[in-house]
Structures are given as C-alpha cells and as structure tokens.
Amino acid sequence: MIWVMIAGMCLVTFIPRAIPMVLGRRVVLPGWVRRWLSFFPYAALGSLIFPGILTVVEGRPWIGLAAGGCAALLALKARNAIFPVLAAIAVAVGLQLALGT
Amino acid sequence: MHTDPAAEVFRGIRAGLPVAVGYVPMAMAFGVLATHTGLSVLQAGGMSFFVYAGASQFAALGLLAGGASALAVVLATLVLNFRHFLMSVALSRRLPLKREGHPLYPVLPFVLAFGITDETFVVASMEERLGIRYFLGLITTVYLAWLSGTLAGAGFSSLIPPVIARGMGVALYAMFIAILVPGVRKSLLNGLVAVAGGLVAWGASLAIPSVPGGWRIVIAILLASGLGALVAGGSADEIIREESA
Numbered sequence: 332m333i334w335v336m337i338a339g340m341c342l343v344t345f346i347p348r349a350i351p352m353v354l355g356r357r358v359v360l361p362g363w364v365r366r367w368l369s370f371f372p373y374a375a376l377g378s379l380i381f382p383g384i385l386t387v388v389e390g391r392p393w394i395g396l397a398a399g400g401c402a403a404l405l406a407l408k409a410r411n412a413i414f415p416v417l418a419a420i421a422v423a424v425g426l427q428l429a430l431g432t
Numbered sequence: 433m434h435t436d437p438a439a440e441v442f443r444g445i446r447a448g449l450p451v452a453v454g455y456v457p458m459a460m461a462f463g464v465l466a467t468h469t470g471l472s473v474l475q476a477g478g479m480s481f482f483v484y485a486g487a488s489q490f491a492a493l494g495l496l497a498g499g500a501s502a503l504a505v506v507l508a509t510l511v512l513n514f515r516h517f518l519m520s521v522a523l524s525r526r527l528p529l530k531r532e533g534h535p536l537y538p539v540l541p542f543v544l545a546f547g548i549t550d551e552t553f554v555v556a557s558m559e560e561r562l563g564i565r566y567f568l569g570l571i572t573t574v575y576l577a578w579l580s581g582t583l584a585g586a587g588f589s590s591l592i593p594p595v596i597a598r599g600m601g602v603a604l605y606a607m608f609i610a611i612l613v614p615g616v617r618k619s620l621l622n623g624l625v626a627v628a629g630g631l632v633a634w635g636a637s638l639a640i641p642s643v644p645g646g647w648r649i650v651i652a653i654l655l656a657s658g659l660g661a662l663v664a665g666g667s668a669d670e671i672i673r674e675e676s677a
Contacts, residue, residue: 377629
C-alpha cells in the first residue's frame with residue numbers, strides 16, 4: 332500500500348512539473364504575462380524566506396533572523412552562496428550553544 | 433552557449449553545493465521520521481527517489497501517522513506541490529530546448545522538469561547564463577544530496593546532534609537570502625516584490641491557518657509578482673532579460 336501511495340505521489344508531483352516544461356516555448360505568451368513571470372523568482376524567494384525563517388529554532392525567532400541577517404551582510408561581498416550559508420549555520424549553532432538549548 | 437560544456441555542468445554543480453548543504457540535514461530528518469512512522473529504509477528512500485518534494489514528503493508522514501488513507505496523502509501531495517507548476521512555467525521560458533535532432537531531446541524536458549524544486553528554481557532563475565548543462569549539474573547535485581541524506585537518516589538514525597541539526601536548518605534560508613541580495617542590488621523593485629511575497633505568505637498563514645504551505649507560496653507568487661509587473665509597467669528591461677536566455 333505504501334508503494335501504491337508513493338506511485339500516486341510521484342505522478343501528482345511530476346505531472347504539474349512536467350507539463351509547462353514539455354510544452355516549452357511552443358506556447359506564445361503575451362508581454363504582460365512574461366513580465367509577470369519575470370518576477371516569480373523574487374516573489375517565491377520572499378515567501379520562502381518569511382515567515383519560515385522565524386521557525387528555525389522553535390520559540391526563538393530571532394536566532395533565525397540573526398543568522399539570516401549575517402547571511403545578507405556576507406552576500407553583499409561573496410560571489411558564491413556557500414559562504415553566507417556556512418556563516419549562517421555557524422551563527423545559528425553558536426547562538427544556541429551560547430544561550431543553552 | 434559558446435563555453436566549454438564540462439565547465440557549464442561544473443558551474444551548475446557549484447551552484448548546487450549550498451542547496452545540498454541545506455538538503456542533507458533536512459533529508460536526514462525525513463529519513464529518521466520515516467522509519468519512526470513505520471516505513472522501511474527502502475520505502476523512505478523510494479519516496480525521496482520517486483517523489484522528490486520535501487514538504488509533501490514530511491506532510492505524508494504526518495498524515496500516515498494520523499491514520500490517513502493513501503488517497504488522502506496523494507491528494508495532499510497534489511495540493512502542496514502544485515506551486516511547481518508555476519515555477520516550471522517560468523523556467524520553461526528560459527531553458528532553450530532547441531536541439532530537436534539530439535538523441536536525448538525527447539526525454540530532456542522530463543528530466544529537467546523532475547529536477548524542479550523551490551530551491552533549484554530560485555537558484556536557476558537568478559543565473560544570468562542559464563543553460564541546460566548548468567541546470568543538469570545543479571539538479572543532479574541537489575537530487576543526490578536529498579537521496580543520500582534520506583538513506584543516511586533512515587539507515588543510521590540520527591548521526592547529527594540536535595543543536596547542529598537545528599543550526600543547519602537555517603542553511604536554505606541563508607541560501608535564499610544570498611541569492612536574493614544580488615537581485616535587489618540590480619533593481620529595488622525585485623526587493624519590493626520579495627518583501628511583498630513574504631508579507632502575503634505571512635498574511636495568508638495568519639488569515640487562513642488551515643491553508644497548506646504550498647498554496648501560501650502560490651498565492652504569494654501570483655500576487656507579489658503581479659504587483660511587480662504592474663509597477664514595472666511597460667519598462668522593457670525585464671522582458672529583455674527573459675528573452676535573452
């Protein structure tokens with residue numbers, strides 16, 4: 332039964348992912364739709380960051396905020412995202428250790 | 433694309449590393465939870481292998497633990513993952529599938545589509561020299577991280593102490609921020625759209641707590657980027673950015 336469920340999950344996840352990619356550019360979209368699409372990544376980023384970042388450590392929303400702020404500062408300088416990511420992990424681990432868990 | 437093909441793939445792999453750092457602990461947590469919910473290591477790994485969508489996999493475990501039917505889990509998965517449809521629409525405009533004669537051409541769109549997650553979508557979207565080889569390098573790296581993390585979590589239970597695991601939970605957020613910052617420096621409007629996206633998602637979660645997370649993102653994407661398009665109006669640079677891909 333678990334495998335039937337996994338097969339179903341696989342289909343309903345894959346089909347919406349695949350339809351636009353398979354149709355590709357054969358579908359011609361008007362200019363306003365393309366302009367709309369061009370902002371999708373930024374809107375997605377905003378909704379992925381907030382409010383989720385408040386829940387990195389349960390009950391201590393500011394730990395996520397501090398780590399995120401550190402990542403933002405480093406991202407102004409770094410070319411690759413890996414440095415801000417590692418620094419944010421260090422801040423989040425450090426703050427928990429310093430303040431007790 | 434006139435650059436060396438191997439270098440293109442390698443650029444994609446490198447872009448995937450920060451995502452992989454975020455995926456491994458999350459996948460391990462999924463693996464641990466899956467075995468606690470009663471799935472075998474093979475079933476946990478199978479879910480990551482075939483479904484490959486983190487939030488819905490966690491949701492499935494929660495539903496199973498609560499005694500839900502397989503059909504309920506499948507429906508919840510559809511609802512949670514429908515946001516990838518929007519992401520696939522946006523990405524399909526930028527990944528040029530032109531080489532109809534290539535032997536891999538018929539399967540390529542399916543492979544690329546399978547690799548679309550929240551994280552690969554935003555990383556690829558921010559890449560100015562986005563090409564198919566870059567995207568393949570990116571999605572392969574993060575897929576392997578998700579898969580190996582799941583198996584490690586399910587097979588060896590928790591190897592990572594909780595403090596570190598929680599700390600690593602911040603990795604994906606830090607990565608989202610790190611790829612948002614350059615976009616905002618390019619145009620403040622991008623930042624405005626991101627802030628609007630966060631506020632809409634937050635507002636939706638407060639106003640209708642029962643709305644699944646996937647739909648919060650769908651609502652936020654449609655509304656906030658609509659706002660961006662309205663403010664941008666007829667200014668042509670956004671369209672050019674997309675057409676040049």
